[in-house]
Amino acid sequence: MQKTNEGPVIILAIESSCDETSCSISRDGVILSNVIAGQAVHEQYGGVVPELASRAHMQNIVPVVDAAMKKSGCTMDELSAIAFTQSPGLIGSLLVGSQFAKSLAMSLKIPLIAVHHMQAHVLANLIPGAAAPAAGSGTAAGSAVAADAAPLPSFPFLCLTVSGGHTQIVVCHSPLKLEVIGETLDDAAGEAFDKSAKLLGLPYPGGPLIDKYAKEGNAGRFSFPEPQIPGLNFSFSGLKTAILYFLQEQKAKDPEFVHKNLADICASIQGRIISILLNKLKKAARETGIKDLCIAGGVSANSGLRTSFRETGESLGWRTFIPAFQYCTDNAAMIAITAHFKYLAGDLSPLTVSASARAEW
Structure with missing residues (x-):
């Protein structure tokens, strides 16, 4: 009993x-x-x-x-x-x-x-004090929210959940009523980070190292394709293949290519992964009309994603919420x-x- x-x-x-x-x-x-x-x-x-x-x-x-x-x-x-x-x-x-x-x-x-x-x-975005809105994050009317007020996202809210094994866009109607409206058709964003790092010769776990080197690089230096997947679903397998072929081609010309251009390569890879994620999230926000948006999962610890998510929210009048790193x-x-x-x-x-x-x- x-x-x-x-x-x-x-x-x-x-x-x-x-x-x-x-x-x-x-x-x-x-x-x-x-x-x-x-x-x-x-x-x-x-x-x-x-x-x-x-x-x-x-x-x-x-x-x-x-x-x-x-x-x-x-x-x-x-x-x-x-x-x-x-x-x-x-x-x-x-x-x-x-x-x-x-x-x-x-x-x-x-x-x-x-x-x-x-x-x-x-x-995790509902843990009290864990998902304070980004500084300057707008409400539906675009007005600022005081960071020290630390409100929780209001229902319904959208959550972009990105990890090593999953990439999803979820509508959270209530704590126990969640609806997946978009997800990866093949590989996850976190896997794309880690596999790219492995191709670059970086040790495991490679995702955080790409984030580290990307801070010093130029994200516009190298161009990688964005998959044209209809609806709100994702695909990262093609991007991984494009990165593989790019590196093979460049190393054939110069064996020291990766070493000489590591920061720019990392910034370019990270920039493309982030643009894929946020372009789908923007589409989801337009289609649902939801203005409270969150990110979650291991990849939400990525500094580039956190910054781009905040900036996107500020420009579009979203209230954006990001869990503390430990969550x-x-x-x-x-x-x-x-x-x-x-x-x-x-x-x-x-x-x-x-x-x-x-x-x-």
Whole structure:
């Protein structure tokens, strides 16, 4: 028999979908702690190795949960529910988090809440204080919003969710009613960053390094094509191929081409990826008439995207919202805020819920 608490809603949330082990504690939707342990073991392989990831989660999960609990100042008997990432993700990694969460919920006799990873990325914008509007960001009427007021986006809002495995445009009608109106037909924006970095000989993870070098480069130096995909969907496979052929051609002429032009190449690649993303987002905003826009996911930590998103919002009269850096990449705080809304709605999960099943939005 599961019990529910009276008083504050305190949730322990676990995120283990890929190569970060994270635990967060929230009280009434306010994040008290958000502890994240990375996995450096994958760097030597140039990408995440699923078996090594699941083993690292097993090593990290107890210390991470313990640290999150201590930082929050809460005790186990105060918890209202246990939440975990159900899908999507690496099955071995998901299993570590789900089995730990189920065991803890069972031992404490409190509810279990399964959370969809991508829904959580979108709802990171609803973490109090996490998605303050950009300075000078306009309202629907184009007037400025005080940054210290830090309001949350109003429903319905649009969210461009960009990560290593997903690229989506989502209409968020309410915390538990999300509608995907555009998504990638092949590769994700984050993968385009990482694969381009690999072609340039940059170490893993390469996306942040492209962002670093792009700051010193000229984005107009080299031209890469923008896919002509109808509607609001994306495609990045053709762009990756164009970058591959470009580099092969240039290195055939000069083996030192990449070394001599690294900053400009990175700036040009990043500029094209960002233009693809924002052109589709502008189209979505025009078609829906929505003026509150957010970005989320690991790629939303990219400084070029954040700057371009703010500037676009200012020019078009949007209110723009961007999560703090710690809530952009995979983290348990976004699982906690999603679980908070699900708890209030009574959307709980049986202890027999499968980590391999697709979580519902």
